[in-house]
Amino acid sequence: MRMLDVAAGNIRVAIPSDASAIAEVYVETWRAAYAGILPDRTLVRMSVASQIRQWRSLLNAGDAVLVVTDGAEIVGFGGYGPNRERNLPYSGEVYTLYVSPDYQNQGLGRRLLRAMFKALQRDGHESAIIWVLAENPSRFFYECEGGAKIADRNEFLWGVSVRELGYGWSFLSLGAA
Ligand SMILES: CC(C)(COP(=O)(O)OP(=O)(O)OC[C@H]1O[C@@H](n2cnc3c(N)ncnc32)[C@H](O)[C@@H]1OP(=O)(O)O)[C@@H](O)C(=O)NCCC(=O)NCCS
Structure with a gap:
């Protein structure tokens, strides 16, 4: 594990040139x-090259993403915006939140989540939802951070049917706060 002074872990808005990191x-x-949760073939098939293309196109389109850095290195990120599932009474949504395994359990996920909540509020959202694989x-x-389990659904993702909360x-x- 690489220890980082959490206060020093810097959070900033992502720019298109951050796509590869x-x-x-x-x-x-x-x-x-997702090892042990999703099939191995799904994990193996995922490619950095295709993810770079996807993130570059999302960032070029203006999608909101925050990154946390250790020096110049991106060690975590999160994406947010309006709730995509209109039938639930939550205005905002956190789409993604990932902290690199070497940097987990040092408070960076919490800082990123709170920074996204603040950004959502600035964009006029007073409530938010996050979907997570039930087995994750x-x-x-999210329970530690005050989230309440309010819905579940079955989604067909990455070639398999998965339950999400x-x-x-x-x-x-x-x-x-
Ligand atoms: C989930 C994730 C973003 C959390 O980020 P993190 O930096 O590791 O978490 P933090 O150090 O900020 O933890 C904040 C609190 O949550 C708790 N927590 C974190 N992960 C936990 C887990 N798996 N189970 C129980 N509690 C957990 C911590 O103990 C801490 O509480 P404490 O301060 O009372 O000790 C990160 O572990 C991650 O990227 N995981 C893999 C990818 C993933 O599953 N992302 C979510 C997809 S929706």
Whole structure:
């Protein structure tokens, strides 16, 4: 594990040239987090090259992403915006949150989540939802951060059917101290 002075871990808005570093963190963290949860073939098939293309196009399109850095290195990131599932009474959504395995459990995920909640509030969202795989232990992180389990759904993702849980924050102003 690489220890980082959490206060020094810097959070900033991502720019299109961050696409490759974000893709590297995404693939590395995704494979570590979902081993044993998603089929091996799904984990192996994921490629950094295709993720770079996807993140570059999202960032060029103006999608909101925050990154946390250790010096010049991106070690975590999160994406957010309007809730994509209109039938749930939550205005904002955190789409992604990934902290590189070497930097987990040092408070960076919490700082990124709170920074995204503040950014959502600035964009006019008072509530937010996050979807997480039911089998992913990171759901306990969302419970620690005050999220309430408010929904579940089955999604066909990455070639398999998976159960997801929705965690909701009704008042970001209370949860984003
Ligand atoms: C989930 C994730 C973003 C959390 O980030 P992190 O930097 O490791 O978490 P933090 O150090 O900020 O933890 C904040 C609190 O949550 C708790 N927590 C973190 N992960 C936890 C887990 N898996 N189970 C239980 N509690 C957890 C911590 O103990 C801490 O509480 P404490 O201060 O009372 O000790 C990160 O572990 C990660 O990227 N995981 C893999 C990818 C993933 O699953 N992302 C979510 C996809 S929706």
